[in-house]
Amino acid sequence: xxxxxxxxxxxxxxxxxxxxxxxxxxxxxxxxxxxxxxxxxxxxxxxxxxxxxxxxxxxxxxxxxxxxxxxxxxxxxxxxxxxxxxxxxxxxxxxxxxxxxxxxxxxxxxxxxxxxxxxxxxxxxxxxxxxxxxxxxxxxxxxxxxxxxxxxxxxxxxxxxxxxxxxxxxxxxxxxxxxxxxxxxxxxxxxxxxxxxxxxxxxxxxxxxxxxxxxxxxxxxxxxxxxxxxxxxxxxxxxxxxxxxxxxxxxxxxxxxxxxxxxxxxxxxxxxxxxxxxxxxxxxxxxxxxxxxxxxxxxxxxxxxxxxxxxxxxxxxx
Amino acid sequence: xxxxxxxxxxxxxxxxxxxxxxxxxxxxxxxxxxxxxxxxxxxxxxxxxxxxxxxxxxxxxxxxxxxxxxxxxxxxxxxxxxxxxxxxxxxxxxxxxxxxxxxxxxxxxxxxxxxxxxxxxxxxxxxxxxxxxxxxxxxxxxxxxxxxxxxxxxxxxxxxxxxxxxxxxxxxxxxxxxxxxxxxxx
Numbered sequence: 001x002x003x004x005x006x007x008x009x010x011x012x013x014x015x016x017x018x019x020x021x022x023x024x025x026x027x028x029x030x031x032x033x034x035x036x037x038x039x040x041x042x043x044x045x046x047x048x049x050x051x052x053x054x055x056x057x058x059x060x061x062x063x064x065x066x067x068x069x070x071x072x073x074x075x076x077x078x079x080x081x082x083x084x085x086x087x088x089x090x091x092x093x094x095x096x097x098x099x100x101x102x103x104x105x106x107x108x109x110x111x112x113x114x115x116x117x118x119x120x121x122x123x124x125x126x127x128x129x130x131x132x133x134x135x136x137x138x139x140x141x142x143x144x145x146x147x148x149x150x151x152x153x154x155x156x157x158x159x160x161x162x163x164x165x166x167x168x169x170x171x172x173x174x175x176x177x178x179x180x181x182x183x184x185x186x187x188x189x190x191x192x193x194x195x196x197x198x199x200x201x202x203x204x205x206x207x208x209x210x211x212x213x214x215x216x217x218x219x220x221x222x223x224x225x226x227x228x229x230x231x232x233x234x235x236x237x238x239x240x241x242x243x244x245x246x247x248x249x250x251x252x253x254x255x256x257x258x259x260x261x262x263x264x265x266x267x268x269x270x271x272x273x274x275x276x277x278x279x280x281x282x283x284x285x286x287x288x289x290x291x292x293x294x295x296x297x298x299x300x301x302x303x304x305x306x307x308x309x310x311x312x313x314x315x316x317x318x
Numbered sequence: 319x320x321x322x323x324x325x326x327x328x329x330x331x332x333x334x335x336x337x338x339x340x341x342x343x344x345x346x347x348x349x350x351x352x353x354x355x356x357x358x359x360x361x362x363x364x365x366x367x368x369x370x371x372x373x374x375x376x377x378x379x380x381x382x383x384x385x386x387x388x389x390x391x392x393x394x395x396x397x398x399x400x401x402x403x404x405x406x407x408x409x410x411x412x413x414x415x416x417x418x419x420x421x422x423x424x425x426x427x428x429x430x431x432x433x434x435x436x437x438x439x440x441x442x443x444x445x446x447x448x449x450x451x452x453x454x455x456x457x458x459x460x461x462x463x464x465x466x467x468x469x470x471x472x473x474x475x476x477x478x479x480x481x482x483x484x485x486x487x488x489x490x491x492x493x494x495x496x497x498x499x500x501x502x503x504x
Contacts (some may be wrong), residue, residue: 039425116436200398211486
């Protein structure tokens with residue numbers, strides 16, 4: 001009995017699977033952080049140095065004080081260069097874990113230093129970076145190419161425990177948000193959607209465009225809550241892996257949930273100024289791709305490229 | 319003898335797996351507790367202005383991962399904000415620059431606007447003064463000119479009232495107050 005429990009636990013945490021999903025997440029994370037922090041160059045000194053809005057007295061935590069020299073604007077720019085360099089190394093997959101650690105340390109220090117600019121997306125960016133510390137994200141990386149040149153075999157494998165932690169974190173985020181949304185009736189009578197789409201500083205377009213959507217507020221609110229509640233299904237691994245081919249949908253339950261949530265985030269990104277949160281949530285979904293999902297993606301890619309090739313040939317020779 | 323065998327155990331795969339298992343259990347519990355209704359009030363979360371001046375417990379982050387009360391997304395905010403910079407000319411305050419989120423550059427505008435929103439809510443007079451001084455320097459406003467930051471906000475009707483409300487005609491009154499006033503210095 002103990003042997004059985006031990007084997008089950010061992011398989012649950014240490015079973016190997018393809019590291020392509022986490023590698024895609026690594027690339028997405030590094031790109032997103034590069035855009036977020038790289039674009040702050042013009043305001044960098046104002047946001048993080050004593051010359052700007054953050055004074056010396058604001059810094060009280062240890063990590064915020066890390067390398068107490070970062071007060072002066074000049075050294076703050078040195079931190080900027082170190083961060084961008086680390087993120088580029090993560091992007092190309094050179095010494096990934098070391099540079100993820102350095103980047104995460106700097107990002108946390110900067111966030112601690114100026115927490116007035118943070119939003120929910122920044123929080124998730126750090127969470128995703130935290131899981132990248134433990135995972136093997138070696139697909140599409142320079143380090144592996146170097147190893148291949150030395151004629152060493154490279155395995156693109158990852159242990160299940162980092163996948164399970166990421167999944168649990170995402171379940172916690174979505175499921176608990178959805179449970180809080182079911183308190184009261186505002187998400188079921190359209191009021192919550194109306195509130196969200198009438199907040200002036202979140203709107204990407206003029207208000208009259210959102211007014212055209214008002215007949216759909218109720219259905220959009222209910223759909224959002226239901227899709228977010230569906231993350232609870234991931235707590236039952238057998239259930240989320242069920243294929244829907246019997247009802248002529250070439251996807252598994254898990255893939256349907258991920259796609260539906262990705263559509264919600266893309267919708268939010270188009271309609272509202274909540275870019276970071278939506279983008280990092282979509283990036284984190286890549287970490288949830290396992291062997292069968294990767295195969296399905298490859299099939300989809302092949303089918304798509306086959307169709308596009310056919311179309312190309314058809315119209316090319318006419 | 320005992321020390322060498324202990325060291326050997328510490329280096330072994332079994333020891334690493336035991337450590338990972340312990341970390342997995344602690345971290346999972348922390349995620350569930352922090353994400354759920356049981357989350358503690360003294361934790362750092364980004365949307366609550368009361369906690370703006372608090373720092374993250376970085377050691378908790380490294381050991382347990384990052385805790386966040388996700389319930390903050392459960393109910394959408396009902397308040398909109400705009401800001402204006404005003405300059406004193408001939409003993410009257412004139413609007414110099416009106417700041418809405420769409421006036422800024424596309425990538426940084428939400429971050430910059432968030433800073434302004436949080437500064438206006440913050441208790442730190444120093445930070446507000448630094449912000450206004452930065453405006454003086456960026457726009458080359460002459461020395462000794464008095465400038466001030468004005469906040470505008472509107473609140474959408476509450477959920478009980480708004481059920482039968484015609485959403486398309488929602489246009490609550492904008493309220494306003496002066497946040498901070500300074501004299502530009504070179």
